[in-house]
Amino acid sequence: MHDDLIARAKAWLAEDPDPETRDELAGLIDAGAVEELSARFSGTLQFGTAGLRGELGAGPMRMNRSVVIRAAAGLAAYLKKNGHSGGLVVIGYDARHKSADFARDTAAVMTGAGLRAAVLPRPLPTPVLAFAIRHLGAVAGVEVTASHNPPRDNGYKVYLGDGSQIVPPADAEIAAEIDAIASLHDVPRPESGWQTLDESVLDAYLARTDAVLDPASPRTARTVYTAMHGVGRDVLLAAFARAGFPEPVLVAEQADPDPDFPTVAFPNPEEPGAMDLAFARARATDPDLVIANDPDADRCAVAVKDGGDWRMLRGDEVGALLAAHLVRRGAQGTFAESIVSSSLLGRIAGKAGLPYEETLTGFKWIARVDGLRYGYEEALGYCVDPEGVRDKDGITAALLVTELASVLKEEGRTLLDLLDDLAVEHGLHATDQLSVRVEDLSLITDAMRRLREQPPTGLAGLSVVRAEDLTQGTEKLPPTDGLRYTLDGARVIVRPSGTEPKLKCYLEVVVPVSAHADLPAARARATELLTAVKRDLSAAAGI
Numbered sequence: 253m254h255d256d257l258i259a260r261a262k263a264w265l266a267e268d269p270d271p272e273t274r275d276e277l278a279g280l281i282d283a284g285a286v287e288e289l290s291a292r293f294s295g296t297l298q299f300g301t302a303g304l305r306g307e308l309g310a311g312p313m314r315m316n317r318s319v320v321i322r323a324a325a326g327l328a329a330y331l332k333k334n335g336h337s338g339g340l341v342v343i344g345y346d347a348r349h350k351s352a353d354f355a356r357d358t359a360a361v362m363t364g365a366g367l368r369a370a371v372l373p374r375p376l377p378t379p380v381l382a383f384a385i386r387h388l389g390a391v392a393g394v395e396v397t398a399s400h401n402p403p404r405d406n407g408y409k410v411y412l413g414d415g416s417q418i419v420p421p422a423d424a425e426i427a428a429e430i431d432a433i434a435s436l437h438d439v440p441r442p443e444s445g446w447q448t449l450d451e452s453v454l455d456a457y458l459a460r461t462d463a464v465l466d467p468a469s470p471r472t473a474r475t476v477y478t479a480m481h482g483v484g485r486d487v488l489l490a491a492f493a494r495a496g497f498p499e500p501v502l503v504a505e506q507a508d509p510d511p512d513f514p515t516v517a518f519p520n521p522e523e524p525g526a527m528d529l530a531f532a533r534a535r536a537t538d539p540d541l542v543i544a545n546d547p548d549a550d551r552c553a554v555a556v557k558d559g560g561d562w563r564m565l566r567g568d569e570v571g572a573l574l575a576a577h578l579v580r581r582g583a584q585g586t587f588a589e590s591i592v593s594s595s596l597l598g599r600i601a602g603k604a605g606l607p608y609e610e611t612l613t614g615f616k617w618i619a620r621v622d623g624l625r626y627g628y629e630e631a632l633g634y635c636v637d638p639e640g641v642r643d644k645d646g647i648t649a650a651l652l653v654t655e656l657a658s659v660l661k662e663e664g665r666t667l668l669d670l671l672d673d674l675a676v677e678h679g680l681h682a683t684d685q686l687s688v689r690v691e692d693l694s695l696i697t698d699a700m701r702r703l704r705e706q707p708p709t710g711l712a713g714l715s716v717v718r719a720e721d722l723t724q725g726t727e728k729l730p731p732t733d734g735l736r737y738t739l740d741g742a743r744v745i746v747r748p749s750g751t752e753p754k755l756k757c758y759l760e761v762v763v764p765v766s767a768h769a770d771l772p773a774a775r776a777r778a779t780e781l782l783t784a785v786k787r788d789l790s791a792a793a794g795i
Contacts, residue, residue: 267436270317277310299427305407324358326430328365339391344372344381346397347509364440377549379645386415400520400546415642417616460640473540473657478503481510482547521553545646551632552646568594571628577656585625592758593630596681682778686757699793712784714739
């Protein structure tokens with residue numbers, strides 16, 4: 253076993269084009285680091301529905317140039333098999349370690365395979381790449397990013413020509429083409445022959461950002477903005493300047509791209525502590541709202557002053573606010589969200605007489621809804637210009653929420669006032685998450701099995717009206733690994749995370765509210781119910 257492992261590591265080493273990972277791997281082989289080598293050679297990084305994502309390093313279980321070249325070659329083979337020989341592939345990348353290298357390798361592989369490749373001019377937000385695919389008539393797009401993962405990670409996101417991320421069966425077909433590549437020496441990688449795009453693609457994206465705003469709307473809301481050490485700053489500032497909003501006050505410590513993300517443990521606005529510097533800036537400058545992007549700027553977080561201090565709005569709260577704003581502006585078309593997001597969107601759409609759809613988790617599903625006008629997901633993702641970007645877009649979402657804050661400001665109101673109105677109109681929809689990060693993935697499998705074998709009949713004193721195993725699919729949803737419990741006044745969904753070693757439970761309770769005066773009591777009741785649902789669900793799942 254040990255000899256076989258060393259032989260496989262040496263074979264990998266012989267093909268590795270990157271001096272950095274070659275040195276790393278040679279060092280491990282020389283040291284006889286069996287445990288570390290086993291971890292890196294225990295399989296291959298799986299090309300899943302978000303493409304690839306993993307820790308940087310040498311070997312098939314890490315993100316590196318060898319893995320990326322194989323992925324690009326597999327994608328190229330898939331495109332050619334599907335009649336796209338000679339088609340254009342657009343490639344974007346963020347500012348993480350190795351991102352520019354991975355983008356260049358992808359362009360070389362596409363060129364060598366007889367496809368045309370065009371690379372974005374510099375590290376730019378993921379939505380710019382999603383936009384460029386449709387704008388340039390490409391047959392596919394690749395974004396090199398690990399979004400809001402830890403600094404040591406990178407990833408590889410694949411889009412097809414419709415401008416949305418791949419869904420089955422394309423992912424499995426591309427994975428099969430990757431597996432069919434015997435040796436990296438079989439993959440031609442010319443030194444040149446691809447195009448590096450100029451600023452015109454970014455100008456075209458920025459011109460579209462104007463379209464998400466009402467030309468007659470006020471532009472008075474003042475913001476504090478953090479790019480979270482990512483690539484959002486320049487594009488967001490340009491979009492805000494074009495729109496005529498006051499220039500956002502930057503969180504200086506997090507404004508420049510930095511692949512080491514020095515001020516945050518996890519560069520994700522949802523993680524504890526990530527927004528501390530932004531809140532400190534807000535306390536000093538007293539803006540109307542705080543806006544944060546994640547590092548590749550496809551997500552948008554919003555914080556408001558609540559009582560004496562600042563708090564992050566939940567993704568579901570922002571999702572409902574933007575929906576209400578679009579309804580008020582007379583938007584037409586389908587409103588859509590994933591099953592883990594708040595059912596409030598369905599009520600807002602229903603009252604406005606607009607079509608409404610629920611999809612599986614992920615924008616790859618939301619973006620494919622027919623006639624989509626607006627889509628969102630509770631994990632801070634919003635699609636407010638589906639014709640331009642068929643994916644979540646943290647730049648246009650920031651513009652739209654700042655427009656809404658400006659409209660309310662002119663009326664002497666705030667985002668929280670509008671949330672109160674929505675609660676009185678549709679019931680208080682309170683959401684929370686129970687998220688368990690594990691070292692040992694079998695704990696997730698065990699929890700799911702336990703819930704399947706002994707589904708809870710009640711949680712927090714509310715009876716379970718319907719228990720669904722989503723692996724069977726439903727009338728409207730394809731199969732997925734998840735469980736959904738509909739309770740009398742609540743809803744729970746349990747699923748393993750698609751991108752991290754986590755079990756995620758999404759909770760929602762709905763408390764009727766007859767008047768604004770009843771809101772404090774309704775909030776207290778909702779908090780009590782969510783706490784009890786969490787407790788009972790943890791017990792039922794054994795986590």
